[in-house]
Amino acid sequence: MRFYKISDLFSMEDGSEVSIRGWIHRKFQVGKKIFIRVRDSSGVIQCVIEEGVVGKEKFNEFEGAKRESSVVVSGKLRTDERAPGGKEMYVSEGKVVGFADDFPIKGYEGVEFLLDNRHLWLRSTYLTNVMKVKHTALKLLREFHTQEGWWEVTPPIITSSAVEGGATLFKVDYFGEPAYLSQSAQFYLEVLIYSLEKVFALTPSFRAEKSRTRRHLSEYYHFEIEGAWMDMEELMKFTERTVEYVVQNLIDERQKELEDLGRDIESLKRVKAPFERITYTKAIEFLKQNGVNIEWGNDYGADEEAMLTKLFDRPFFVTHFPKTIKPFYMKVDENDERVVKGFDLLAPEGYGEIIGGSQREDSYDVLLKRIVEQGYDPKDYYWYLDLRKYGSVPHSGYGLGIERLVMWVAGLEHIRDAIPFPRFRERSKP
RNA sequence: GCCGGGGUAGCUCAGCGGGUAGAGCGCCGGGCUGUUAACCCGGUGGUCGGAGGUUCGAGCCCUCCCCCCGGCGCCA
Numbered sequence: 237m238r239f240y241k242i243s244d245l246f247s248m249e250d251g252s253e254v255s256i257r258g259w260i261h262r263k264f265q266v267g268k269k270i271f272i273r274v275r276d277s278s279g280v281i282q283c284v285i286e287e288g289v290v291g292k293e294k295f296n297e298f299e300g301a302k303r304e305s306s307v308v309v310s311g312k313l314r315t316d317e318r319a320p321g322g323k324e325m326y327v328s329e330g331k332v333v334g335f336a337d338d339f340p341i342k343g344y345e346g347v348e349f350l351l352d353n354r355h356l357w358l359r360s361t362y363l364t365n366v367m368k369v370k371h372t373a374l375k376l377l378r379e380f381h382t383q384e385g386w387w388e389v390t391p392p393i394i395t396s397s398a399v400e401g402g403a404t405l406f407k408v409d410y411f412g413e414p415a416y417l418s419q420s421a422q423f424y425l426e427v428l429i430y431s432l433e434k435v436f437a438l439t440p441s442f443r444a445e446k447s448r449t450r451r452h453l454s455e456y457y458h459f460e461i462e463g464a465w466m467d468m469e470e471l472m473k474f475t476e477r478t479v480e481y482v483v484q485n486l487i488d489e490r491q492k493e494l495e496d497l498g499r500d501i502e503s504l505k506r507v508k509a510p511f512e513r514i515t516y517t518k519a520i521e522f523l524k525q526n527g528v529n530i531e532w533g534n535d536y537g538a539d540e541e542a543m544l545t546k547l548f549d550r551p552f553f554v555t556h557f558p559k560t561i562k563p564f565y566m567k568v569d570e571n572d573e574r575v576v577k578g579f580d581l582l583a584p585e586g587y588g589e590i591i592g593g594s595q596r597e598d599s600y601d602v603l604l605k606r607i608v609e610q611g612y613d614p615k616d617y618y619w620y621l622d623l624r625k626y627g628s629v630p631h632s633g634y635g636l637g638i639e640r641l642v643m644w645v646a647g648l649e650h651i652r653d654a655i656p657f658p659r660f661r662e663r664s665k666p
Numbered sequence: 667g668c669c670g671g672g673g674u675a676g677c678u679c680a681g682c683g684g685g686u687a688g689a690g691c692g693c694c695g696g697g698c699u700g701u702u703a704a705c706c707c708g709g710u711g712g713u714c715g716g717a718g719g720u721u722c723g724a725g726c727c728c729u730c731c732c733c734c735c736g737g738c739g740c741c742a
Contacts, residue, residue: 262701262702262703263701264700264701264702264704265698265701265704266698266699266700266701266704266705267697267698267699268698268699269698269699269700269701270701271700271701271702271704273702282701282702284700284701286699287699288699316700318700318701318702319700319701319702320702338676338692338693340676340677341677342676342677342691342692342703343703344677344678344691344703345677345678346677346678346734346735347734347735348673348733348734348735349677349678351734404740419741419742420742441742443740443741443742445667445739445740445741446667446740447739447740447741448668448735448736448737448738448739449736449737449738449739449740449741450736450737451741451742452740452741452742453742456742457742458742459742460742537738537739538737538738538739539738580742589741589742590742591742592741592742634742635742636742637741637742638742639742640742641742661734662733663734
């Protein structure tokens, strides 16, 4: 038997005999007539079952099938304005494959209940739409970098030390020795540019902070790139082209899902390179003019970042931060020793930082000095320092938070919905 | 880690001058030949987050603890 995708049925002729399989999304019974809305991965269609047509036994079988029961049904398609989407199937035969117990999610539950029942909530059209958007975003990132001559590589997740200090690491028992879950693949990518020149990786990253915001996860997908011979300017140009490519093609390929999610497509259409740029110094001036009590040299917080996002109606760069608030690997600007050649890319509409990048320090002596300056032990970074001793080159790279990108593009209120099984706070179930 | 809010029926919540618990929805049974979170009739429903304490008596007052939500910090 050939099974059709439900989404394909809506473009077929009335009278077509088709079979589908899926799950009962909604069900209504009126006397001797049962309406079931059958869902598969592509869509939902209403099916009408009448006792006079399928027989009493089959009718009773479907009568006993609750929401989320899995079914196979066959029948004729016909147009009916009373059906959602304007088409329905008039069932001639079918069977219940797996009967469902009473499904706990009815549609008015709170956050905690839904998170405890995430394994069931993932069947919702809302989360399904988000997952489809995410898939396409990942596909587009890979597609673009491959087209542009980049190599995908697979850095380790288990590491022996912090890439940068500060952020809390998850500790694991590695054959009796302490090891940590990676919070960035950057240093490993820096190794690989000496052979592949331009590399990217998609890996989970882990942060053990007990963050309490709608923008943080303990486990998230990190898209990182590193390019040999690239300076900060080249990297920023490449970054904005990447974001433009992903967003513009998403509008095209996932239009229906974005609309279902209630996303304002017009604001996404404005995501065209080049993006505006503002230096950290100018950002601080702006904040001061708007009554924020902040001094040059301090990092701005979430409230301040939100103020900045209102300056532009598309993503924009903040550049040249004081070196005191940025990690040692960022290259100090030769025109102004107080700042580094690093940038953040902030998404508009209050979404904030989605990418952080920089040109890397390529001088052995300067890097060593900065490691010591920031209180780290150079021995822990022996292999990272080594890279500067064997044909060092200018190079740059960035890290993009996949779930933050999805959250912004899909217009989500919370980052947890950009990942099927969110890990945050102490939550690790389901 | 800090600040704020909250944990009462399967779910969403009400109850608080202390007198030992209520609604809606769900669920179960019945009815209905066009439903869109269907509708109508009947039924079912609770260690009031945990442990101590005050009191004749605690969901309600006190102490400690646990869990959840939102904001900050940290960052992608």
